[in-house]
Structure formats: C-alpha cells, structure tokens
Amino acid sequence: MDFYKAAGTEQIGEEVRTHFSDQITAELAGTEVVLMGWTHILRDKGKIKFLVLRDERGTVQVTIPEKKVSKDVFVTSGNLKPETAVAVTGKVVATNQVASGAEVIPLKIRILNTSERLPIDVVEGRTDVDLDTRLNYRVLDLRKPSVNAIFKVQHSLVRYARAFLEDNDFVEIHTPKLVAEATEGGANLFEVKYFERKAYLAQSPQFYKQLMLLAGFGRVYEIAPVFRAEKHNTKRHVNEYTSFDYEMAWISGVEDVMKMEENMLHHSFKMTKKKAAAELELLGVDLAVPKVPFKRIKYAEAIDLVNEAGKNLSITDDLDPECERILGEIFPERYGTDMVFITHYPLELRPAYTMPSMTDEGMTESFDLTYKGMEITTGSQRIHLYDLLVERFKAKGFNPDNFSFYLDPFKYGAPPHGGLGLGVERMTMQLLGIENIREVTLLPRDRDRLTP
Ligand code: AMO
Secondary structure (H helix, E strand, C coil): CCHHHHCCCCCCCCCCCCCCHHHCCHHHCCCEEEEEEEEEEEEECCCEEEEEEEECCEEEEEEEECCCCCHHHHHHHHCCCCCCEEEEEEEEEECCCCCCCEEEEEEEEEEEECCCCCCCCCCCCCCCCCHHHHHHCHHHHCCCHHHHHHHHHHHHHHHHHHHHHHHCCCEECCCCCEECCCCCCCCCCCEEEECCEEEEECCCCHHHHHHHHHCCCCEEEEEEEEECCCCCCCCCCCCEEEEEEEEEECCCCHHHHHHHHHHHHHHHHHHHHHHCHHHHHHCCCCCCCCCCCCEEEEHHHHHHHHHHCCCCCCCCCCCCHHHHHHHHHHHHHHHCCCEEEEECCEHHHCCCCECECCCCCCEECEEEEEECCCEEEEEEEECCCHHHHHHHHHHCCCCHHHHHHHHHHHHCCCCCEEEEEEEHHHHHHHHHCCCCHHHHCCCCCECCECCC
16 A cells, blocks of 8 residues: 555655755755755745745745746645645755845655644744643644744753763763652652552652762763642743753862852853854844853842842741842842852751751851842752761651661761752743743643643
C-alpha cells in the first residue's frame, strides 16, 4: 500500500536537503539548492507567486514567476496551504527585493506533508490569541519564530553555563526524582503511589547532590526537572521546572559558591549575546551582560531597604514577590545593577541543611541571587558536621531517623561544601523581560494544565 499517496503526499528520499534558509545569499547565485521547510506565507499575484519558506533557521523567499517555472511547479505552488511541509529544489538568484539579497526560483516543489486549517496563526503579529489557547496548541505556537526564539536563547544560556562548569571540573550527575522524603520542607510535595508505599516527586536534587560530594566527586552538577506542588497559580511558579544545580566540595566558604555563579552567568550571558544574537534581536532584547563581581548585600540591609520604601518587615519575615519587586527598583538606582546577591538569611527562613553563620548571630551562610526584582537562585554553605546537622534537623521539627540515608554518610569525614539551585525558566524570563513563566516553559505544568 502506498501510504504516501494515500495521504496526498509524495514519497520522501527523492532529494537531499542541501541548505538552510539563512544560507541563501547572493554568493550562491546560480547554484542549485534543496530546501525543506514549511510554507510560512503565500502571496498570489496572478502571474507571479511568492512563497516564504520557513525552516528551523529562519525564512527564505521562493519566487514563482509563471514564465520561468514549469507548469507543474506553478500549479503546485498555487495549491499550497499554510504550514504544508515541502521540499523545494531550485536555483538561487541574486535580488535586491529581499533583505538577504537572494531568492530561489523553483525547479521542483514536492509536498512532504499536508496541513489542515490552522487553529492558531504561526505568522508574527497577525492575530492575538490568549496564552491559554496558545498553550493548548503549543506545538503550533512554538513554530512561530518569536516563540521558538525564546527556547533557542534558553538553550544557549544553559549550554554556556554547562560549558563553564565542565571547564571547571564539575561532573554531571543524574539523581532520582522518585524520593522518600522532602528536601525543602513538606508543604509543596507531590505524593505518588510507589507499589505498597508512598513516595514523592523530588523538589530538588539537594540531598543527592550533597551526598555525591561525600561519595568522592569534588564538584557535581545536574540540570533536571523538579516538582513543586505550589497551590497558587502565579506568574513565577510552575509545578515542574528545570533546576540547574551545582555543588562543590572543599570550599573555604559560601563566597566560593557565589564567585563560581557570577563567573558562570557572566560567561553564559556573554556567549548568549553573541551566539543567540539573531534570536535576541527578534525578541527585541538588548542583553546587558552583568559585570563581575555582582553586588552583595545582607538580608538585614535588604529588609531595611524595603522598610525605607514603606514596608514594615522584621528580620525573620520573608521577602515576598512585592518586596522583591521593590528591591528590583531600588538596586539599579542605588547600585547601578539589577543582579544582586542577598546574603545571610535568618535560620528561620532557610532549610535544615544550611550552615549557620559564625559572624552573624541567628543568620546563615546563605544567599539568593535576585535579577531584575526576582529571585532566580538559592544557595548556601551546607552543614558538613554530623552533630550540628542532626541538631538542625531536630530544630526544624524533623525526625532524624527518617533521614538516616542522608545523615549517616556525614559520620565519615564529609568535606566542607556548598552549592546552589538556579531556576532555568526564571533566569530566562527575567533576561527576556517576559512576565509569565509559562511562556518560557516549553510545556508548562500548572494547577490547571497537564497537557500537552
Ligand atoms: P529553592 O527552593 O529556592 O532552593 O529553589 C531554587 C530556585 O528554583 C526556582 N524555583 C522555581 N521556578 C519555577 N517554579 C517554581 N515553583 C519554583 N520554585 C523555585 C527559583 C529558585 O531560586 N535546594 C535549594 C537550592 C540549593 O540550595 O542548592 C532549592 O531548591 O529560581
């Protein structure tokens, strides 16, 4: 059975793709090329038709003048519907009618797959659909160049941050996401049925990344999904996000962890500005690469700043999103930067594994990194001393017996260490100035959404 024919398409394999859209320039004039992609825009002017062909690297104009192409090509192009998957074999011709300086005159157009009528438009600026509808049709939504570009930028951010860690002797690890206990406190855990027992989805690789340092890896990192059963549907929370975690042993203090992060982000932003220049331009973003070292202020100072701005917080109060926003306005004015480490959080506000401060009574050797008024990272020096760790678990109301798998290895010469967790989506949204985290999450999971 010829299932290609049955589908109204043609068999694949007749031609081999030779070029991407962005490679079609005047220098190639006279060359025969094979392009594959989607029919993005079709303009029928009667005796001449224009097809804007889109592939993963952009668009290229295919011009179809009745006089210069075969009858077959002219008829086929006239019947093309939006988002038809095609293979175009043609000759490159130099022209000053298009920005790239070249177009393609087709010798052959073959339909590789047909498309039904689209539920949402994939051409920029044509129709305004709400985010929920866009997410319902996320696969088509992602075809839109400006939406696709978000994830190319995200890819670049992660790629160069990862490269930086690789160059600094970090080992990539993969830890279980099915776990027996909470790491960050019990409030936002997803419970799953695990045969005859209860298990949870990991909120963070926290315990395992630490344990791998105790296992003898000097520095480890993991970029993987984590799960948070946040009950509220906010613009900065999703229920599954990508956590960029690293952990380093033999540190001299939490400063080592912060220095690594500022250098990593500096490298990642600098490379992204260069390598994702086209995507950033499409998104209208002029990426400011933050200068190293990043500004550091203590939590107590941050509380003073928001109180000066009219709040009435005490030192053990949490800086809520509203306070972060206020700080996001104050920081550039006062310190000329929107990338600020807030350090020395009170013990009450930090998880049990966080090292208490020797210098600041009641505080911890911890930090958050805030970027344009939003927390994007949390990190700290961890407790490596068994007795202190057990004491802190008890102080937080946990039964150490339930955590023996984590606590016991600390009896055997655990190295001093620290690390952090960076939210990949939060970093992306702040960098691009996008308000809703769902837009920078490939396939978001929130209270109301479990598909696609
Ligand atoms: P924390 O819980 O602060 O710390 O999370 C670290 C970072 O993850 C991001 N983040 C989120 N992003 C999207 N949706 C959410 N619901 C969400 N929750 C958190 C934020 C945040 O800064 N184990 C520690 C990290 C460590 O100390 O190594 C932890 O998970 O960007």
